[in-house]
Amino acid sequence: MGRQRTKPAPTPPTTTRGRRTRDALVLAGREILERQGRSAFSPEAVAQAAGVSYGTFYTYFESRDDLLHHVVRSVAGEMLAASLAPPDMTDDPYERLVESNRLYLRAWDRASKVLRLVDQGASADEGLQQIVLEIREFYVGRAAKGLKRLQDAGLANPDLNPRLTALALGSMVEQVAHAHSSLEEPFDEDTVVDHLSRLWASAIGLRGAPDAAWAARGVSAP
Amino acid sequence: MGRQRTKPAPTPPTTTRGRRTRDALVLAGREILERQGRSAFSPEAVAQAAGVSYGTFYTYFESRDDLLHHVVRSVAGEMLAASLAPPDMTDDPYERLVESNRLYLRAWDRASKVLRLVDQGASADEGLQQIVLEIREFYVGRAAKGLKRLQDAGLANPDLNPRLTALALGSMVEQVAHAHSSLEEPFDEDTVVDHLSRLWASAIGLRGAPDAAWAARGVSAP
Amino acid sequence: MGRQRTKPAPTPPTTTRGRRTRDALVLAGREILERQGRSAFSPEAVAQAAGVSYGTFYTYFESRDDLLHHVVRSVAGEMLAASLAPPDMTDDPYERLVESNRLYLRAWDRASKVLRLVDQGASADEGLQQIVLEIREFYVGRAAKGLKRLQDAGLANPDLNPRLTALALGSMVEQVAHAHSSLEEPFDEDTVVDHLSRLWASAIGLRGAPDAAWAARGVSAP
Amino acid sequence: MGRQRTKPAPTPPTTTRGRRTRDALVLAGREILERQGRSAFSPEAVAQAAGVSYGTFYTYFESRDDLLHHVVRSVAGEMLAASLAPPDMTDDPYERLVESNRLYLRAWDRASKVLRLVDQGASADEGLQQIVLEIREFYVGRAAKGLKRLQDAGLANPDLNPRLTALALGSMVEQVAHAHSSLEEPFDEDTVVDHLSRLWASAIGLRGAPDAAWAARGVSAP
DNA sequence: AATGAATGAGGATTCATTCAT
DNA sequence: AATGAATGAATCCTCATTCAT
Numbered sequence: 037m038g039r040q041r042t043k044p045a046p047t048p049p050t051t052t053r054g055r056r057t058r059d060a061l062v063l064a065g066r067e068i069l070e071r072q073g074r075s076a077f078s079p080e081a082v083a084q085a086a087g088v089s090y091g092t093f094y095t096y097f098e099s100r101d102d103l104l105h106h107v108v109r110s111v112a113g114e115m116l117a118a119s120l121a122p123p124d125m126t127d128d129p130y131e132r133l134v135e136s137n138r139l140y141l142r143a144w145d146r147a148s149k150v151l152r153l154v155d156q157g158a159s160a161d162e163g164l165q166q167i168v169l170e171i172r173e174f175y176v177g178r179a180a181k182g183l184k185r186l187q188d189a190g191l192a193n194p195d196l197n198p199r200l201t202a203l204a205l206g207s208m209v210e211q212v213a214h215a216h217s218s219l220e221e222p223f224d225e226d227t228v229v230d231h232l233s234r235l236w237a238s239a240i241g242l243r244g245a246p247d248a249a250w251a252a253r254g255v256s257a258p
Numbered sequence: 259m260g261r262q263r264t265k266p267a268p269t270p271p272t273t274t275r276g277r278r279t280r281d282a283l284v285l286a287g288r289e290i291l292e293r294q295g296r297s298a299f300s301p302e303a304v305a306q307a308a309g310v311s312y313g314t315f316y317t318y319f320e321s322r323d324d325l326l327h328h329v330v331r332s333v334a335g336e337m338l339a340a341s342l343a344p345p346d347m348t349d350d351p352y353e354r355l356v357e358s359n360r361l362y363l364r365a366w367d368r369a370s371k372v373l374r375l376v377d378q379g380a381s382a383d384e385g386l387q388q389i390v391l392e393i394r395e396f397y398v399g400r401a402a403k404g405l406k407r408l409q410d411a412g413l414a415n416p417d418l419n420p421r422l423t424a425l426a427l428g429s430m431v432e433q434v435a436h437a438h439s440s441l442e443e444p445f446d447e448d449t450v451v452d453h454l455s456r457l458w459a460s461a462i463g464l465r466g467a468p469d470a471a472w473a474a475r476g477v478s479a480p
Numbered sequence: 481m482g483r484q485r486t487k488p489a490p491t492p493p494t495t496t497r498g499r500r501t502r503d504a505l506v507l508a509g510r511e512i513l514e515r516q517g518r519s520a521f522s523p524e525a526v527a528q529a530a531g532v533s534y535g536t537f538y539t540y541f542e543s544r545d546d547l548l549h550h551v552v553r554s555v556a557g558e559m560l561a562a563s564l565a566p567p568d569m570t571d572d573p574y575e576r577l578v579e580s581n582r583l584y585l586r587a588w589d590r591a592s593k594v595l596r597l598v599d600q601g602a603s604a605d606e607g608l609q610q611i612v613l614e615i616r617e618f619y620v621g622r623a624a625k626g627l628k629r630l631q632d633a634g635l636a637n638p639d640l641n642p643r644l645t646a647l648a649l650g651s652m653v654e655q656v657a658h659a660h661s662s663l664e665e666p667f668d669e670d671t672v673v674d675h676l677s678r679l680w681a682s683a684i685g686l687r688g689a690p691d692a693a694w695a696a697r698g699v700s701a702p
Numbered sequence: 703m704g705r706q707r708t709k710p711a712p713t714p715p716t717t718t719r720g721r722r723t724r725d726a727l728v729l730a731g732r733e734i735l736e737r738q739g740r741s742a743f744s745p746e747a748v749a750q751a752a753g754v755s756y757g758t759f760y761t762y763f764e765s766r767d768d769l770l771h772h773v774v775r776s777v778a779g780e781m782l783a784a785s786l787a788p789p790d791m792t793d794d795p796y797e798r799l800v801e802s803n804r805l806y807l808r809a810w811d812r813a814s815k816v817l818r819l820v821d822q823g824a825s826a827d828e829g830l831q832q833i834v835l836e837i838r839e840f841y842v843g844r845a846a847k848g849l850k851r852l853q854d855a856g857l858a859n860p861d862l863n864p865r866l867t868a869l870a871l872g873s874m875v876e877q878v879a880h881a882h883s884s885l886e887e888p889f890d891e892d893t894v895v896d897h898l899s900r901l902w903a904s905a906i907g908l909r910g911a912p913d914a915a916w917a918a919r920g921v922s923a924p
Numbered sequence: 925a926a927t928g929a930a931t932g933a934g935g936a937t938t939c940a941t942t943c944a945t
Numbered sequence: 946a947a948t949g950a951a952t953g954a955a956t957c958c959t960c961a962t963t964c965a966t
Contacts (some may be wrong), residue, residue: 070477073378074378133340152374152377152378153378155374156295156374156375156378193469193472193473194472195456195469195472196453196456197445197449197453199451200443200445200449200453201453201457202403203431203434203437204434204453204454204457205442205457206429207429207430207433207434207437208426208427208429208430208433210433211429211430211432211433212425212426212429215429216317216426221422221425223393223419223422227419227422229420231418231419231422231423232426234417234418235418235423235426235427235461235462236461236472238415238460238461238462238463239457239458239460239461240457240460241460241469241472241473245416247415248473250415250416250417250463251460251463251470251473251474252417252473252474
């Protein structure tokens with residue numbers, strides 16, 4: 037039997053010009069998703085926003101969902117890259133927390149619009165859901181491990197389930213980042229990071245955190 | 259402008275049968291939204307799910323978006339109704355918190371799918387966004403007021419901004435409720451409510467909360 | 481209002497092929513209007529008559545009404561172009577009248593079907609009504625001016641209101657042209673033009689017209 | 703074989719109430735046609751305008767076109783009735799002409815909107831076209847006969863084809879009536895009737911008409 | 925006879941994708 | 946590789962007509 041005639045499956049561009057066009061399309065797609073939402077995310081709109089002609093879209097992408105994939109991967113990758121701990125990090129748990137929250141907040145600030153679209157049944161595509169789950173798992177898993185370490189070292193309340201606690205506090209940061217980027221709440225980044233970190237620290241009973249003094253006051257120490 | 263061909267704006271049904279059909283459509287619409295997402299939310303699908311014929315949809319709703327409006331209002335109303343504090347509530351702040359979180363969790367459990375769809379640019383409709391904002395404001399405002407009262411009574415950490423704190427902790431509950439209803443995380447309701455309440459209480463340094471002892475231990479009381 | 485989802489407003493075709501397709505659609509639309517009337521004027525029918533596929537219609541026109549606009553403008557333009565007086569016209573008023581009526585008759589012969597459709601409330605579109613009014617004004621105004629000139633020169637009955645007379649006699653020609661093209665009456669063009677001209681001339685008492693002799697006979701000259 | 707089950711074919715109403723409802727529907731249909739045109743002429747709109755419920759329409763009429771038939775017949779009948787010469791008419795040809803034009807003008811004033819709709823391919827219904835043709839024939843035939851009589855009596859220009867002349871001059875009155883009722887031209891009825899009559903009389907060279915003197919002046923009588 | 929809910933075929937429009945140049 | 950015209954299935958909505966009460 038002869039091979040089935042399949043669609044020519046766009047090859048990665050070989051020329052510089054090709055790469056540029058392709059990148060422009062991914063970028064344009066992302067911006068449209070972020071600014072105008074899913075319904076505006078059409079090949080035509082993306083092509084126009086990227087400044088290329090209509091049919092060129094299909095030179096680089098198999099379909100609209102193909103581009104969506106690339107956009108999501110791009111957003112996710114950027115987000116993960118941004119939140120890897122910078123090498124020169126301090127050893128103080130609270131300062132690590134603050135720094136981590138700041139990075140998380142910033143990363144979600146840009147990515148939340150796109151990732152939430154996927155989180156919704158926005159695409160029939162199962163692969164995309166998977167990507168989003170993996171991102172969350174990356175953060176929740178890391179936070180859970182961190183909490184476990186603190187508990188083992190006697191620096192955090194040992195009665196908390198690490199995973200559920202990590203999920204809850206991570207969710208708090210994610211959701212606040214989303215609200216923050218959705219422009220509804222008028223707090224500046226420093227204030228938000230400060231509060232989130234103090235709430236997080238108090239919540240897990242982190243030793244040496246700023247609000248520990250309040251927590252202790254008035255409670256009869258054993 | 260010339261005479262706009264004004265669509266006759268479906269009147270509320272007068273007969274029992276009409277009311278039943280209409281309710282069936284709203285319910286079917288809600289279920290489709292919850293289970294299959296926005297893209298499956300077509301007049302045809304809704305009509306079929308409600309067991310009525312295609313055109314009947316337009317006997318009761320002006321358009322697809324009109325039904326969406328009704329569904330969202332229905333969900334929002336149900337949610338608000340469900341989370342009004344039961345009259346026989348205790349005076350103990352922590353117990354109130356637990357009860358409140360349980361109600362919130364349950365309410366969001368059902369509503370989150372639908373409300374998130376709206377939160378997305380899912381609809382070009384500005385009115386819907388407004389509804390969602392109002393719901394959030396209802397909860398955040400109430401939580402902020404509650405926190406302020408506790409602070410004034412010396413029962414909670416006074417260094418926290420009530421509104422930002424309420425937003426963050428409310429976000430935590432909301433997001434966990436969403437993750438919970440999205441079936442990804444395998445914790446049972448009691449465990450979740452328990453953890454959320456303890457985290458919340460510790461975060462604001464609530465006097466008399468279960469984890470207060472831990473927080474106090476090892477900190478030199480002034 | 482929120483951002484209106486602005487339809488991209490079809491751009492004029494850039495290629496020769498595009499222009500041809502577009503022209504074919506306008507022509508097909510006109511022929512369908514003339515031959516089968518308004519109810520047959522559907523995008524589907526027009527596309528099929530033009531030999532293109534269904535969706536191609538919307539490559540060139542925003543909507544069915546948009547094409548109607550173009551057809552009407554095309555018909556109106558052609559009509560006005562056709563009835564501009566040929567440069568080598570005689571000076572004899574009656575011969576000018578004959579020539580003018582012939583042109584008018586021919587122009588309406590083709591245009592009447594389409595323009596009448598518009599004259600009816602056939603379209604909710606106010607702009608179209610305007611076009612038809614302008615055409616009529618062009619003819620009535622010109623005829624009124626011509627009559628005024630004849631009256632001033634003592635060549636036509638000075639007791640007639642130029643505008644009302646022009647309206648009446650122009651209406652006569654228009655309506656006869658319509659009846660003529662609607663194939664109901666079996667007179668040939670020369671006969672019709674001859675009669676219309678003589679009636680018109682006699683009606684305004686044009687000096688030197690064919691029937692002037694009859695008019696004078698038997699009336700006691702002063 | 704048994705009879706085919708056919709639709710119950712609405713019987714003429716037997717009760718007074720039934721007749722009233724039916725008449726109300728015909729009247730409402732006519733007014734909608736006159737004021738809002740063909741596209742607004744829906745069973746629903748008519749029923750509503752007549753103040754009866756939706757389904758009642760089909761108690762009295764087989765279909766929308768059935769009502770259209772009745773409306774047209776009603777309009778046509780009223781028009782014919784209105785233009786039958788009143789019994790006490792004078793013998794003077796010009797005065798008869800004036801009176802006739804006045805009646806015609808008034809009759810068309812109301813009927814033109816509806817009849818023109820039919821004249822357009824507005825309905826696929828052949829029977830309606832027929833009705834309109836008959837009305838026109840009634841008028842043109844009568845005018846042609848009248849002209850023939852005048853010609854035979856030596857009171858009108860014998861060189862004119864009676865039928866074509868009658869068609870032309872009748873068309874003039876009809877069209878002016880339409881323009882008049884379409885509110886575009888600001889002449890009052892008396893002025894219009896006066897001008898139409900004088901133009902008509904002059905056009906056929908009617909002896910003894912007001913403008914005959916002008917026509918004769920300056921023409922050398924034989 | 926009257927009501928108003930129910931029906932579904934038909935029409936307009938969109939838009940992801942393909943194709944000829 | 947790029948262009949932009951062409952395609953047509955899918956979708957929303959209308960409305961004449963029927964039906965159950």
